[in-house]
Amino acid sequence: MAGHIQDRWYKTEEGPDGKPRRVKSDRYGIGMRYRARYVGPDGTEKSKSFPDKQKRLAEQWLTRTAADMSRGEYVDPRVARLTFQQFAERWAKTHTTEINSRDATERRLRLHVYPYIGTRPLSSFQPGHIRTWLGELESNVPASSHRRIIFGTVSAAFSAAVDDGLLSKNPCRARSVQRPKPSNGRVTPWTQAQVFAVRAALPERFQATVDAGAGCGLRQGEIFGLTAEQLDTENGWIAVEHQLKRIRGKFVFAPPKGDKVRDVPLPSAVADALRAHIDAYPSIDVTLPWRTPDGPPVTKRLIFSGSRGEHVRVSYFDDFMWKPALVAAGIIPPPEEGKRHACARQHGMHALRHFYASVLLDAGESIRALKEYLGHSDPGFTLRTYTHLMPSSEGRTRKAVNRLYQGPGNHDHGPDTAQAA
DSSP states (O other): OOEEEEETTEEEEEOTTSOEEEEEOTTTTSSOOEEEEEEOTTSOEEEEEEOTTOHHHHHHHHHHHHHHHHHTOOOOTTGGGSBHHHHHHHHHTTSOSOHHHHHHHHHHHHHHTHHHHTTSBGGGOOHHHHHHHHHHHHHHOOOHHHHHHHHHHHHHHHHHHHHTTSOSSOGGGSTTOOOOOOOOOOOOOOOHHHHHHHHHHSOGGGHHHHHHHHHHOOOHHHHHTOBGGGEETTTTEEEEOOEEEEETTEEEEEOSGGGOOEEEEOOHHHHHHHHHHHHHSOOEEEEEEBSSTTSOEEEEEESSOOTTSSOOOHHHHIIIIIHHHHHHTTSSOOOOTTSOOOOOGGGSTHHHHHHHHHHHHHTTOOHHHHHHHHTOSOHHHHHHHHGGGSOOHHHHHHHHHHHHTSOGGGOSOSHHHHHHO
């Protein structure tokens, strides 16, 4: 790196004897005396000014800048004056093409980040600033799992700033910064009795949604976007190719979560329930945009529909059909007079997927197969979520020995058979 220190208070000019000499410039005694100048990686000249009697500091700064450039840790000081909010607003618009994910990211930053660290310049961040912000976050966001998501969003923004050459290090990854711990809450699947109690309490036109969720592990949007064309009743499969999705208040058809198109086993009992539903409530054609509110229109012949002959409006279904069914099944308490039902996040339709997972694991199905049927992108996530539901080794031992000691008339092996041999 080519660099030098300019003394603005003096200039060099030719003396009467023809030799160069230093004389006071027009700026003598005015403003900063020294300017450290260098050429940055982009080929443009950069500089920083220092007051009188601080030439050594200017030289030290120039030396450090050269060292940062040689290590690949150089950050343009002018760009680094960007505030976190200025950078994060641009980053949030481009870090994913999924509209709902962008909206969620922007909402987390707006509510829980910008009011605390949004105005701080990127270049000024130290781990202590992140620790202080995390303390504020803990006071305002009780759920550890939610704090963990917010922290992950902020860390991802800082990582992008590092990748863009605006920061040398991500302050969220310092050893002294402790990432919020994941929630210790385990998934507690419903019992068979609870599943069928909720099914019976739903309006008849929606009872088969429980079969699709508990019997095939479909998500709510995949259930309400289900068409007869996706059902292969002869071979016993459902092709999960799309979902009904709400984006910024508008409904669209979109690929399944994570674009994970998949095939799921269709048990004959579920197929019979869906056929009976279609006979009682004929499918309807619904035209909606594809993927985004301004996407091209596509038409799907939906199995489940509202009483007005249109697609199901999920929020209405949740508040006026699903939650009353939960109350009738004794899963949540009835609302107070004149008030809405309490939030029951763990008892949404997603509970049917947890039940489905528990049934498959209890039957000895593998985590890898379950991951495919549920449409998870990472088998590790499936394992972390449901590992406590897997049959224990001692449980398998008990079942194996119990089968061994069953009556001899039920099989041709066991202790009696061994003794006869």
